[in-house]
Amino acid sequence: MFDISVSYQKHALKFHFEAGTSRGVLTEKNSYFIQIKNKKNPLQVGLGEAGPLRGLSPEFEEEGLAGFEKYIKSANWELFPESLDEIPLFVKELPLGYPSYKFAIEMAVFDYIIGKNGQYFDNDFSQGNQSIPINGLIWMGKPDFMEDQIEEKIAQGYTCLKLKIGAIDFEQELAILKNIRGQFSKEQLTIRVDANGAFKTEEAAHKLEKLAKLDIHSIEQPIAAGLWNAMADLCKENILPIALDEELIGLESEYQQNQLLDKIPAQYLILKPSLLGGFSASHDWIQAAESREMDWWITSALESNIGLQAIAQFTADYSPNLPQGLGTGSLYTNNFASGLSIQKGNLHFNPNFNRINPFHENHV
Numbered sequence: 001m002f003d004i005s006v007s008y009q010k011h012a013l014k015f016h017f018e019a020g021t022s023r024g025v026l027t028e029k030n031s032y033f034i035q036i037k038n039k040k041n042p043l044q045v046g047l048g049e050a051g052p053l054r055g056l057s058p059e060f061e062e063e064g065l066a067g068f069e070k071y072i073k074s075a076n077w078e079l080f081p082e083s084l085d086e087i088p089l090f091v092k093e094l095p096l097g098y099p100s101y102k103f104a105i106e107m108a109v110f111d112y113i114i115g116k117n118g119q120y121f122d123n124d125f126s127q128g129n130q131s132i133p134i135n136g137l138i139w140m141g142k143p144d145f146m147e148d149q150i151e152e153k154i155a156q157g158y159t160c161l162k163l164k165i166g167a168i169d170f171e172q173e174l175a176i177l178k179n180i181r182g183q184f185s186k187e188q189l190t191i192r193v194d195a196n197g198a199f200k201t202e203e204a205a206h207k208l209e210k211l212a213k214l215d216i217h218s219i220e221q222p223i224a225a226g227l228w229n230a231m232a233d234l235c236k237e238n239i240l241p242i243a244l245d246e247e248l249i250g251l252e253s254e255y256q257q258n259q260l261l262d263k264i265p266a267q268y269l270i271l272k273p274s275l276l277g278g279f280s281a282s283h284d285w286i287q288a289a290e291s292r293e294m295d296w297w298i299t300s301a302l303e304s305n306i307g308l309q310a311i312a313q314f315t316a317d318y319s320p321n322l323p324q325g326l327g328t329g330s331l332y333t334n335n336f337a338s339g340l341s342i343q344k345g346n347l348h349f350n351p352n353f354n355r356i357n358p359f360h361e362n363h364v
């Protein structure tokens with residue numbers, strides 16, 4: 001092994017509230033952290049985070065930390081990169097089928113090599129000179145709970161909201177959306193919705209027609225992933241711009257990616273680095289999308305502030321104009337303090353903030 005030590009641990013993140021999705025209600029989510037440390041210089045540390053999600057992540061299993069440990073040990077640490085240019089080759093050699101674990105290792109390697117304890121990418125955002133526009137996320141729940149979230153986000157200065165739909169009665173969700181649109185035009189407020197695949201194939205077009213009347217910007221994953229023919233037909237009907245999300249998960253080869261994007265003419269891709277296999281994998285999706293004139297945005301996937309910080313810095317490398325989905329740092333009661341802050345719907349980073357390292361020694 002290269003002159004480094006590798007350690008790992010679990011951290012259970014606890015939600016401030018019951019976070020509703022079409023796949024159920026979340027109150028807690030486990031993250032698994034890897035730490036790479038220079039044996040000769042203990043101050044040189046790299047942190048990475050894996051946050052596999054039940055029902056989404058291919059590697060999600062009951063083994064938990066044991067599964068993460070097994071993956072770490074399967075990596076060829078003899079190939080540990082000495083420069084940023086060597087990272088893609090190292091990552092390419094990591095086993096497929098474990099995207100969040102792969103992301104955690106890649107993230108830790110970036111952190112270690114750059115050597116600035118939390119500066120994963122060198123750009124205007126990571127230097128504290130530029131912000132990233134983000135959408136305000138509205139979680140599913142009873143109508144009054146969703147309306148309270150909406151009022152709060154608008155008061156905080158967000159000009160783009162994303163509502164998760166598909167868990168409660170659709171007519172109730174429409175009523176909430178009509179109420180928002182009655183107060184704010186599409187020029188004043190952009191509204192995105194995310195169905196997480198909740199619509200039945202036979203009812204999707206009808207529901208999209210109702211949403212389109214409310215000047216909705218786009219809908220993420222209206223029907224379940226894997227129904228390529230039905231999704232392609234829905235996109236071709238051009239009722240409402242469609243963004244592919246869960247559809248991308250598990251497609252790790254260039255051939256699979258091209259198959260999907262050639263089959264389904266979606267307007268947008270939703271890129272979650274920790275569910276796609278990391279930064280290099282997300283970059284490949286971006287190139288594939290842009291070659292087809294598809295737009296995209298990046299979202300976090302319920303990581304702690306440690307993972308969110310890295311994803312935000314990666315996102316900033318592309319100087320995005322569309323609001324990104326990076327506003328999940330305030331979800332947890334026991335998150336790690338970071339240099340991230342949100343001001344008027346924009347994510348900012350303070351590079352002078354001393355990052356919290358969650359580690360206890362537990363060497364592999």
